[in-house]
Amino acid sequence: MVSAYIRIAHKYQMDTILNQWLGYLKKHFTSRFKQWISHERMVPEGFDPIHAIGVVNLARLTGCTSILPTAIAVCTTLGEKIVTGFTRNDGIHEQLSMADLGRCFQAKGHLIQANATAIAVALEPEIVTENCSSDECSEQIRLFVENGRSIFAADYLAPEGLVPPWSNYEASLAEGYDVCCHCLEMMRDDYKNNQRVIWRRLPEITGVQVDGWNL
Structure with a gap:
């Protein structure tokens, strides 16, 4: 649902709705340490860790770079699923770009x-x-x-x-x-x-x- 709202709002330049849903992601995939450690889960309620792949792709689509570091960090924990990705409710398959896949492999070792x-x-x-x-x-x-x-x-x-x-x-x-x-x-x-x-x-x-x- 979050992905659909963001993609539609971005496509039709509905900035108010776009910022509202990006703000939802920013609350979890935050740039603030104190806020991150207050979370009980790596991803928001209703998300599975695999959905961090979709968050990375949404960040790339919208230019919302502040959510990328934490989303990529979550992706480093996905094991082999990081390569296969997942299928959204609309039937579209989500995978990381080769560049972001490489970033995940490098970040995993560093972390x-x-x-x-x-x-x-x-x-x-x-x-x-x-x-x-x-x-x-x-x-x-x-x-x-x-x-x-x-x-x-x-x-x-x-x-x-x-x-x-x-x-x-x-x-x-x-x-x-x-x-x-x-x-x-x-x-x-x-x-x-x-x-x-x-x-x-x-x-x-x-x-x-x-x-x-x-x-």
């Missing part, structure tokens, strides 16, 4: 590497808060990282996508390793700050130029 760094820095066992209420936190954090590398899937400490949730790590650290609440809060803040740095670079990572990003 995985950046996420791994953000997690590794937040999990530095030597850096515990002054208010730490346990003598064991540093060692327990070290064990968590060691086990994360040997027990879990390879991508556990190097996840894909944009700002992967920290909550999964925090729950494990609290319940399985008994890390104190002060150290948990410190690591949560460190991770958020590390991800904010990645966010500022997102247009560069996704190969898109956006004026006023994160302002």
